[in-house]
Each structure stands twice: as structure tokens, then as C-alpha cells.
Amino acid sequence: MAGKRILVIDDEQAFCEMMKELLTSERFEVEYSAHPIVATERALSGDYDLITLDLNLEDLDGSDVWSLYCDSDVPTPVVVMSGYLNEDTRQALKEAGVNYMLEKLFRKSELMNLMQEVIGN
Numbered sequence: 215m216a217g218k219r220i221l222v223i224d225d226e227q228a229f230c231e232m233m234k235e236l237l238t239s240e241r242f243e244v245e246y247s248a249h250p251i252v253a254t255e256r257a258l259s260g261d262y263d264l265i266t267l268d269l270n271l272e273d274l275d276g277s278d279v280w281s282l283y284c285d286s287d288v289p290t291p292v293v294v295m296s297g298y299l300n301e302d303t304r305q306a307l308k309e310a311g312v313n314y315m316l317e318k319l320f321r322k323s324e325l326m327n328l329m330q331e332v333i334g335n
Contacts, residue, residue: 216241218333219261223253224268224295229318233266236322260288264333266316269296269303291332295320 220242222233230246237244245262247253250271257265293314294307307315314332316325 217243218263219243219245221253221256221262221265222246223250223257223265223271224248225250225270225272226268229268236325240326257290257292258286258288260290262290264329265290265292267292267294269294269307270298293328293332 220233220237222230222237222244224230224233224246225248227248230248234244234246245256247256256262257267291314292312293316294312295316295318296303297318299307299315299317304315314328316328
């Protein structure tokens with residue numbers, strides 16, 4: 215998976231920096247954005263192999279970003295991350311077309327296993 219490009223969309227700067235450190239240590243190329251409008255523009259560029267999307271963004275809800283993304287024809291897989299993934303939320307996300315979810319706080323092994331499932335080698 216080395217060299218794959220990841221976009222992290224999260225309004226918590228510390229989380230973005232942690233993800234960048236964690237993923238670059240696994241030889242991913244990582245960019246992040248805490249601003250949902252800028253992040254949406256980047257996501258729609260099609261320049262990434264995977265996007266992680268926080269469900270609860272400050273200025274624009276993650277589900278709004280997801281809707282904009284779904285209206286495009288960008289094939290990049292998205293992993294929705296949230297500290298609030300109860301069964302109702304998971305079901306709503308599945309109905310909206312989200313295939314991959316990861317609950318914050320997660321172990322590095324959980325993240326890497328999901329990345330392997332989503333983008334492979």
C-alpha cells in the first residue's frame with residue numbers, strides 16, 4: 215500500500231496530525247484538511263486513493279460532504295470516522311451508501327486492516 219494517497223477530512227487539527235504521522239509511518243502520502251469546503255474540493259479532485267471523513271465536522275456536517283461527494287462520479291473510496299457510530303447511525307450511513315466506517319478511538323491495527331480491505335496493495 216506504500217505510496218497510496220490519503221486525504222483526511224477532520225475538523226480536529228490534532229487528529230489530522232496524528233493520522234498523518236500514523237499513515238506516513240506506513241509509507242502513505244497524506245494530506246489533510248480541517249476546513250470542510252476546502253476538503254470537499256480536494257475530495258472531488260479524484261487525486262486520492264482513499265478519503266477518511268469525520269462525520270461531525272464543525273462548519274459543514276460530514277453527511278453533507280458525503281452527499282456532495284456522492285453526487286459526483288469520483289470513484290475514490292471513503293471511510294467515515296466518528297466517535298458516535300451507534301447502530302442507528304451505522305444503519306443510516308449504510309442506507310446513504312457508506313460502505314466503510316471506523317469508530318474513533320481505534321487501534322492502529324484496525325485502521326491498517328480496514329485500509330488493506332479498502333485499497334489493497
